[in-house]
Amino acid sequence: xxxxxxxxxxxxxxxxxxxxxxxxxxxxxxxxxxxxxxxxxxxxxxxxxxxxxxxxxxxxxxxxxxxxxxxxxxxxxxxxxxxxxxxxxxxxxxxxxxxxxxxxxxxxxxxxxxxxxxxxxxxxxxxxxxxxxxxxxxxxxxxxxxxxxxxxxxxxxxxxxxxxxxxxxxxxxxxxxxxxxxxxxxxxxxxxxxxxxxxxxxxxxxxxxxxxxxxxxxxxxxxxxxxxxxxxxxxxxxxxxxxxxxxxxxxxxxxxxxxxxxxxxxxxxxxxxxxxxxxxxxxxxxxxxxxxxxxxxxxxxxxxxxxx
Amino acid sequence: xxxxxxxxxxxxxxxxxxxxxxxxxxxxxxxxxxxxxxxxxxxxxxxxxxxxxxxxxxxxxxxxxxxxxxxxxxxxxxxxxxxxxxxxxxxxxxxxxxxxxxxxxxxxxxxxxxxxxxxxxxxxxxxxxxxxxxxxxxxxxxxxxxxxxxxxxxxxxxxxxxxxxxxxxxxxxxxxxxxxxxxxxxxxxxxxxxxxxxxxxxxxxxxxxxxxxxxxxxxxxxxxxxxxxxxxxxxxxxxxxxxxxxxxxxxxxxxxxxxxxxxxxxxxxxxxxxxxxxxxxxxxxxxxxxxxxxxxxxxxxxxxxxxxxxxxxxxxxxxxxxxxxxxxxxxxxxxxxxxxxxxxxxxxxxx
Numbered sequence: 001x002x003x004x005x006x007x008x009x010x011x012x013x014x015x016x017x018x019x020x021x022x023x024x025x026x027x028x029x030x031x032x033x034x035x036x037x038x039x040x041x042x043x044x045x046x047x048x049x050x051x052x053x054x055x056x057x058x059x060x061x062x063x064x065x066x067x068x069x070x071x072x073x074x075x076x077x078x079x080x081x082x083x084x085x086x087x088x089x090x091x092x093x094x095x096x097x098x099x100x101x102x103x104x105x106x107x108x109x110x111x112x113x114x115x116x117x118x119x120x121x122x123x124x125x126x127x128x129x130x131x132x133x134x135x136x137x138x139x140x141x142x143x144x145x146x147x148x149x150x151x152x153x154x155x156x157x158x159x160x161x162x163x164x165x166x167x168x169x170x171x172x173x174x175x176x177x178x179x180x181x182x183x184x185x186x187x188x189x190x191x192x193x194x195x196x197x198x199x200x201x202x203x204x205x206x207x208x209x210x211x212x213x214x215x216x217x218x219x220x221x222x223x224x225x226x227x228x229x230x231x232x233x234x235x236x237x238x239x240x241x242x243x244x245x246x247x248x249x250x251x252x253x254x255x256x257x258x259x260x261x262x263x264x265x266x267x268x269x270x271x272x273x274x275x276x277x278x279x280x281x282x283x284x285x286x287x288x289x290x291x292x293x294x295x296x297x298x299x300x301x302x303x304x305x306x307x308x
Numbered sequence: 309x310x311x312x313x314x315x316x317x318x319x320x321x322x323x324x325x326x327x328x329x330x331x332x333x334x335x336x337x338x339x340x341x342x343x344x345x346x347x348x349x350x351x352x353x354x355x356x357x358x359x360x361x362x363x364x365x366x367x368x369x370x371x372x373x374x375x376x377x378x379x380x381x382x383x384x385x386x387x388x389x390x391x392x393x394x395x396x397x398x399x400x401x402x403x404x405x406x407x408x409x410x411x412x413x414x415x416x417x418x419x420x421x422x423x424x425x426x427x428x429x430x431x432x433x434x435x436x437x438x439x440x441x442x443x444x445x446x447x448x449x450x451x452x453x454x455x456x457x458x459x460x461x462x463x464x465x466x467x468x469x470x471x472x473x474x475x476x477x478x479x480x481x482x483x484x485x486x487x488x489x490x491x492x493x494x495x496x497x498x499x500x501x502x503x504x505x506x507x508x509x510x511x512x513x514x515x516x517x518x519x520x521x522x523x524x525x526x527x528x529x530x531x532x533x534x535x536x537x538x539x540x541x542x543x544x545x546x547x548x549x550x551x552x553x554x555x556x557x558x559x560x561x562x563x564x565x566x567x568x569x570x571x572x573x574x575x576x577x578x579x580x581x582x583x584x585x586x587x588x589x590x591x592x593x594x595x596x597x598x599x600x601x602x603x604x605x606x607x608x609x610x611x612x613x614x615x616x617x618x619x620x621x622x623x624x625x626x627x628x629x630x631x632x633x634x635x636x637x638x639x640x641x642x643x644x645x646x647x648x649x650x651x652x653x654x655x656x657x658x659x
Contacts, residue, residue: 050504055398069498135519140526149510151468151527236473236513238505248513250473258515261375262475262502267400 028280035273038064039072044281046073049238051262051271058268065268072274074281079241080249081285084155084230085223087245088162089216095163096170097212101200103171104178116175123168131232134161139233147246153235156245161229166219173215177208217293224286227253252282339617340368345379345392346477347516348416348535349601352638353392356629360621369621376477377501383604384408389618391604394477395501396583407608410583411654412600413625415641417536417567418481420597421547423524424448424463431456433553434489434588434596440469440531441486442493443508448529456553463529466510470523470532473513475501481587481599482533488588489553489596521545533597536562536639556592563595567641570594575644582650600647601640607657615658622655 038061052070059068103116134157143152181204189203205212235248236258242249250258256275263271343353350373357369374382376393383391384405396410420437422430436452439445445452449462472479483499497503505511514523517535524532525545534542539562542549551559560566573591578584586598603622609615630642643651 048504051500051502053498054500055400055498057400071504135522143527149466149468150529151510151512153512153514153523231473231515232519234513235511236515237507237511238513240507248511250513258474259502260475261377262500264375264377264381265395265398265401265475265501267398267404 025280025283028276028283032273032277032280034064035072035270035277038062038066038270039274039277043072043074044078045075046071047075047239047241048073049076051259051266054262054266054271064270066270067266067268070270074252074278076238076241077250077252077255077278078281078285080155080234080237080255081224081251081253081282083242084158084162084234084249084251085220087155087159088166088223089220091159091163092167092170092219093216096167096174096215099167100171100174100178103175105196105200116172119168119175120172121168122164123172125165127165127226127229128232130161130165131229134229134233142246149246151235151246151248153233154237154246154248155234155242157233157235158230158249158251159245161233162223162226165226165229166223169219169222170212170215173218174208174212177211178204181207213293213296217290220289220293221286224251224289225253225282226251227257230254231257252278252285256282339611339613340370341390341614341617341621342370342372342388343390343392344372344374344382344388345390345604346376346394346601347373348394348477348537349392349413351537352414352601352634352640355634355637356625359634360624360629364620364624367617367621375475376480377475380604383606386606386610389605389609389614390622393602393604394599395480396600396602397604402581402583405606407606409605409607409654409657410581411603411605411622411651412582412643412647413603413622413651414601414630414635415567415571415586415598415643416601416639417562417570417595417598418478418533419536419539419542419562420482420550420552421524421532421534421542422550423528423530423547425528427460427462428548430460430548430550431553431559432550434486434493437531438486438490438493440467441471441508442497442506446508456559465529468510468512468527468530469508470512470514470520470527470530471505472502472515472520474515476516477501477599478517478533478535479503481597484585484587485552485597488585489555521547536567539639552596554592554594554596555588555590556594558592560593560595562597564641566593566595567598568644570596570598571641571644571647575646578647578650580650580653582647582654600643605658607654608659612659619655619658622658623652626651626655 048071050069050071052067054067056068058065103112107115138160139152139157142157143150185203186199189199230251231254234250234254236250237248238250256278259275263275353371357371361367376395379391379393380397382388397408420432433456436445446466447464448467449464454462480499480501483503487494487499512523514520517538520532520534521538521541524530524547549561551561554560569591570586570589573589573594574584574586588596626643626648635642
C-alpha cells in the first residue's frame with residue numbers, strides 16, 4: 001500500500017476537532033456521574049432548585065454525601081432556555097428576512113456593500129454590550145410602557161436582546177443566498193408580468209428556503225448558549241415557571257455562570273457536579289435542535305460552505 | 309495541569325531562594341503572589357498592591373476579581389496564594405483542609421436600600437425583610453411595616469424585592485441577618501452565597517452590586533441589599549438607606565459609629581481562628597449587617613520564600629494598609645486592635 005503523508009497529516013488534524021469534542025463530553029459525563037446517580041431522571045421535571053446548606057455538615061443520602069437540604073430541579077432552566085430562544089427566533093426571522101430582501105432588492109448598488117457590512121458588524125458586537133444596552137434602555141422601556149408590574153427584567157427582555165444578537169446571522173446568510181439566485185430566474189419572472197413582490201416571494205424565496213432554515217439553526221445555536229447578555233436582563237427567576245412575558249427566567253447557560261461561584265464552596269462538590277450535568281443537558285438540547293434541522297433540510301449544510 | 313503548576317511553583321520557589329541568597333541586604337523577596345476572589349475586596353487589594361509594590365522593591369502581586377467561592381476554592385487547591393472572601397470558610401471545608409486559615413483584613417458592611425418616592429427615612433427589621441423576600445409581605449403599607457414606621461405614610465403599592473442572582477458575599481451576610489433575626493427564615497432558607505429564593509411575582513434577580521443598584525434605581529417601590537462600597541452611588545441614584553433593627557431593639561443606619569460599635573462588641577469574643585459572624589451583634593448602637601473581609605490562605609506553603617512574601621504583605625495590609633486613605637474610598641473600616649492581634653497571630657503561622 002502506498003503511504004500518503006499529506007493525506008495522513010490532514011486526516012490527523014481533522015480528527016483533532018471531534019477528539020476535543022469527545023474529550024469534553026467524556027469529562028462532563030464522568031465528572032457528573034455521581035450527580036446523575038443522586039438526581040436520577042426526575043430532576044428534569046422538578047422546579048425547585050436549592051444548593052442546600054453549604055455551611056452545615058454534609059448528610060448522606062442513598063450513600064452519597066450532599067449538603068443538607070440539597071435539591072436540584074432544572075425544569076425552570078430548560079423551559080427558560082427554550083422559551084427565550086424560540087421567542088427570539090420568532091422576532092428575528094421577520095426582521096432578518098425583511099432586511100435581507102431590502103438589501104438584495106431595494107438598495108442601490110453603491111450603498112449595498114456598506115449596508116450589508118453594517119449588518120455583519122452587528123453580528124460581532126460582544127454580547128455584554130447587548131446586555132448593557134438591555135439594562136440601560138430596553139429594561140426601563142419594558143418596565144415603563146409594557147409590563148403591568150413595572151418590572152422590565154424577564155422573558156421578553158431576554159428574548160428581544162437575543163433576537164437582536166441573532167438577526168444579523170440570519171440576515172447575512174440569507175442575503176448571500178439571495179444574491180446568488182440566478183439572474184435568469186428573476187428576470188423571467190419579471191418577463192411573465194410578476195410584480196416585484198411576486199418575484200421575491202414566488203421566484204426567489206423558494207430557492208433560498210433551505211438556506212433560511214440553515215441560518216435559523218445557526219441563530220438558534222447561538223441563542224440557546226448565550227450567557228452574559230441573558231444573565232444581565234433575565235431577572236434570574238428560580239423556583240417558578242414563567243407565566244407571562246414579563247416573568248423572570250433563567251437559562252441553563254446563564255444559570256450555570258450565576259451559581260458556579262457558590263457551588264465551589266460546597267464541601268461535597270455535588271453542586272458543581274450537578275452544574276456539569278446541567279451543562280450536559282444544554283449540550284443535548286443544542287445537539288437535538290441541530291440534528292432536527294439537518295433532517296428538515298439536507299441542503300442546509302451548503303449554506304455555510306457558500307458563506308465562507 | 310496539576311503537575312504543571314507544581315513544576316512551575318517549585319521552579320519559581322527555587323529561583324526565589326537563589327535570588328534571596330544572592331541579595332545580602334534586607335529586601336522583599338521576589339516571589340510572585342496571586343490574589344483572587346471577592347469582587348468587593350478587589351478594589352482594596354488593587355490599591356494595596358499598587359502602594360505596596362511602590363514601597364517594597366521586588367514585590368510581585370497579581371490581583372484578580374473572580375468571586376468569594378472561587379477565591380476559597382482556588383486557595384485550597386493552591387492555584388492562588390491569597391483567596392479573598394467576604395465569608396469565612398465553613399466547618400466542613402476547614403475539617404477537610406485543616407491547614408487553611410481565614411484571616412480578617414478589614415471590616416465591611418451592607419446597606420438595605422429602598423426606592424420609595426417621597427420617603428427618605430424608613431425603619432426595617434429582619435422579620436420584615438424575611439417576610440418581603442419570602443413573599444409574605446407584599447405591600448408597602450403592610451401592618452408590620454406601618455408599625456415600625458409611625459408617622460410615615462406608606463404607599464399602597466406592591467413591593468419589588470431585588471436579590472443577587474450570582475453567588476455573592478452580600479447575599480451571604482444579608483441572609484445571615486435574616487437567619488439570625490427571624491426563626492422562620494433560619495429554619496427554611498438558611499444562609500449562603502446563593503439561596504433558593506422563594507418565587508415572588510415581580511421580583512428581580514440582578515447581577516453584581518452595580519446590577520442591584522440599577523435595578524433598584526429603575527424600579528420605584530423596590531428594595532435591595534447593596535454592599536456599603538456603593539453607598540455614594542446609591543445615594544446619588546435617589547435610593548434611601550433603611551435603618552435596621554439591631555439585637556438591642558434599636559433602629560440604626562450604617563455609619564462609621566454604628567459599624568465600629570458592632571465590630572467592637574464582637575472583638576473580644578472573636579476566636580483564635582477568627583471564623584465568627586458579626587451579624588446581629590450585641591450593643592445598643594451596633595449596626596446588624598457587618599462582616600470581616602477575609603484572606604483565605606494555606607498556613608503550609610510549598611516554600612519558605614513564598615510564606616515569607618505572604619507574611620510581609622499581609623502584615624503590611626493590616627497595619628499600613630488600614631489607613632483611611634485605603635479604607636475611605638471603599639467605605640471599609642480597619643480592624644479593632646484586639647482582632648488585629650489575632651490576625652497577626654494567624655499570619656505568623658505561615659510557613
